[in-house]
Amino acid sequence: MTDVPVLQVDELSVSLSGRQVLDHVTFDVRGGEFTGLIGSNGVGKTTLLRTILGLQRPDSGRVLVSGTPLSPRSRSLGYVPQKIVVDPDVPMRARDFVALGLDAHRYGLTRRSPPQRELVEQILHDVDAERFADHRLGSLSGGEQQRVFIAHALISRPKLLLLDEPLANLDPRSVQEIVALLHRVARGYGVAILLSAHEMNALLPVMDRIVYLTGGRAASGTTDEVIRSDVLSQLYGHHVDVLQLHGRVLVVAEPGQDNQDIPQHPTLTLG
């Protein structure tokens, strides 16, 4: 593994229709690391991921993938977008969607070679999707679909996998399964993971690093370095407490603080 981080986000600023969403955001993701991109809804996580992918133009700053600027056609990034709604009537098996990860960008007819078909089987096995590989994609549960989307993104062997809120709308058991699965494939495939979530607790056991996003600004480092009262208070611009409770982390603002990024009620978690 080289010393060059697989992803460098350097002083990145992005505006959407005149509103500044990201303000000089800087962080690195190193090869094979599991990084959680944590922030409440609407804080700019999707915009950040889209800018990394080259789908959104930054005002200033730059994104380097393995030390070089990302070209639009680069496939060194795997991506699982937030919303893929598949109609149950679409005639496509889970296996077909995974195979599309290999050659969706190719034009014309090509026959998938035996090694390619083996690769599809292998990756279906690696994400525990064999049981429903021949079912229609649209008939699968949310957790099952996430496995298929992850397999689709992984099959081209990217160095970095970006996942936009893959745990949203999943039941608690599926959340645990998907987190464990991502941790396993990150190790097994040597792929770095940058995963956005509005709730960090499910990720605490597996996160190597955290990028905490609020008000357009980010703090990054290990969980112990970032999820601290002084660091987050500075990021929020007012005092917040970080509470540890049965291995869970709660970020709590003082009642009466007028900040939309943080819950007013102390029993709510922010993460």
Add this chain to the structure above:
Amino acid sequence: MHVVFEFGFFTSAPVRTALIIGAVTAMVSAVVGVFVVVRGQSFAGHALTDVATTGGSAAFFFGWSPLLGFIGGGVIGAGAMDLIGVERERRRDLATGIVLGTALGLAALFLYLDTTKGATTGATQQLLFGSIFTVDPSTVPLVLGLSTLALAIVVMINRPLLLSSLSAELTRARGINVRGVGVLFMIAMAVSVGLSSIAVGSILSTALLIGPAAASVRLTKSLRASLIVAGVLGVATTWLGILFAYDSFYWVPSSQGLPVSFFIVSLIFIAYLMSGLPLVRRRFDRPRANSVGASNASTEVLKAVS
């Protein structure tokens, strides 16, 4: 009591032309139609048939080939829909509706002019509902050429098209020009609609585009199987429709044949209804995935890392 294959069915030149044109256009419609159904663009497909009506009725008025009018109208309509924003999901229905309304208004004008010019309502009947027995055999090569064009477009873009139907964002992230792929597909759709307009009429070409495809996606689990089933259904219903229409000459005392498009569209509808029956059975057959084993394994991993 007369036999189904009435003497002369296969030796009649208009029937032979009809069988060839019917098969080719049904095949193209079925293939394009499967993607239309997968992309959820049935409404856009129907709007293209209305724009094709405008083109066909204008071509008739100016004395041009109705086929080129159908296709030209469709392509112009596809372009207009793209400009208004057919690819942006929220604006898609809006763009379609605006183009459809405008096109039908123009079609009303041209159809009025067509009927007053020739002092006949035959033009309206022919343009809207088709007249496959009166197609000039000299247009067969043109039909074959245009069919090849539409199929070639779909074959070329099939994978980017499929992925962009499921997630435009994911497709863009892979460096694929989603809008370009969408425009190419709209052109293939316009050509396909124009071709089936001469078989079943411009208004009814929706049926040939959507019907076999809608039935096939209920019956199959993979895209390739859907394309094959849709093609077979399209050709079978078209040929049967032609046969029934030819025979219908002897069914009623007036010795007046009934319109081909009526039979084709009815057969497609029956095929669609029947496709629902195995679907129900298969839905019940489908075993629900049991994820208990995987869950235990994942919990082990979680314990190991924490």
